[in-house]
Amino acid sequence: MIKLNFERDVIIMALYNMKELLDDAQRKQYGIGYFNAVNMEMVRAYISAAEEAESPIIIGTAEALLDIASFDWIVPLMIDQAKNAKVPVAIHLDHTYHFDTLMQALRAGFGSIMYDGSRETHEQNTENSKRIVDIAHAMGASVECELGSVGGLSDETGGEDITEYTNPNEAKAFIEKTGADFLAVSIGTAHGVYESTPKLDLERLGMIRETVDVPLVLHGGSGLSDEDFQGTIANGITKINVFTDIISAAADALTKNSGVSYLEGLQLAEAAMKRETLRKMTVFGSVGRA
Numbered sequence: 001m002i003k004l005n006f007e008r009d010v011i012i013m014a015l016y017n018m019k020e021l022l023d024d025a026q027r028k029q030y031g032i033g034y035f036n037a038v039n040m041e042m043v044r045a046y047i048s049a050a051e052e053a054e055s056p057i058i059i060g061t062a063e064a065l066l067d068i069a070s071f072d073w074i075v076p077l078m079i080d081q082a083k084n085a086k087v088p089v090a091i092h093l094d095h096t097y098h099f100d101t102l103m104q105a106l107r108a109g110f111g112s113i114m115y116d117g118s119r120e121t122h123e124q125n126t127e128n129s130k131r132i133v134d135i136a137h138a139m140g141a142s143v144e145c146e147l148g149s150v151g152g153l154s155d156e157t158g159g160e161d162i163t164e165y166t167n168p169n170e171a172k173a174f175i176e177k178t179g180a181d182f183l184a185v186s187i188g189t190a191h192g193v194y195e196s197t198p199k200l201d202l203e204r205l206g207m208i209r210e211t212v213d214v215p216l217v218l219h220g221g222s223g224l225s226d227e228d229f230q231g232t233i234a235n236g237i238t239k240i241n242v243f244t245d246i247i248s249a250a251a252d253a254l255t256k257n258s259g260v261s262y263l264e265g266l267q268l269a270e271a272a273m274k275r276e277t278l279r280k281m282t283v284f285g286s287v288g289r290a
Contacts, residue, residue: 025056032239046273096114133181150219166204175214
């Protein structure tokens with residue numbers, strides 16, 4: 001059982017399961033950010049921000065990022081830093097489509113994984129999700145699944161996923177059949193950079209929240225307004241995925257300081273990512289929740 005409110009000067013030598021963090025967030029109606037990491041500077045920026053804000057945090061990677069940062073070195077780095085953090089840190093595997101990759105993450109020590117079956121038929125998504133949930137639960141891990149499709153990601157052929165809104169009438173049966181611990185929903189967000197102002201279907205989100213009792217996840221958080229974030233949290237979202245806003249903050253810092261050395265550039269990028277992470281935590285309402 002997680003104990004949030006621990007002494008600030010005590011180092012916690014343990015990993016947290018994402019379910020522990022999100023269950024608390026759901027009960028108290030605040031959001032927790034999930035942030036992808038591909039290098040040491042990102043991991044350090046995230047955890048430093050969480051410690052300064054006294055906020056729980058979720059960090060991890062995704063199948064599409066493994067060519068940039070393989071399991072062999074990014075996972076030990078994240079786990080080591082999470083174990084030594086002064087706030088609760090959960091390690092999570094984001095969008096993953098292949099069974100072997102999911103099993104590799106479980107063996108590596110991830111406390112939670114996401115199986116993204118949104119490219120499959122509803123029946124195949126349900127069947128695969130249940131199989132993966134059963135295995136993960138037997139290994140002490142929790143699972144996030146997706147119902148509907150959040151557009152913007154590319155498949156192996158280079159085709160871009162289209163947006164398919166989550167059907168509230170299917171959500172309850174999907175959770176009951178699969179046993180998934182968290183549900184990623186599609187309500188009008190998209191991955192990457194928005195070409196126009198997103199319009200979120202908060203009424204649909206509210207209906208999903210009334211239908212299922214598991215923590216709900218918002219993908220495609222980058223580019224949303226503070227009001228958008230707060231509206232989704234008020235209507236049941238507890239985990240918010242952010243990546244593009246973080247790397248954009250780093251890129252902006254480097255663009256504005258193009259003449260600096262490589263080492264100075266790393267420091268500027270890390271500081272910018274930390275500031276953006278802190279800003280997101282303030283908006284999500286997780287500051288002081290650790």
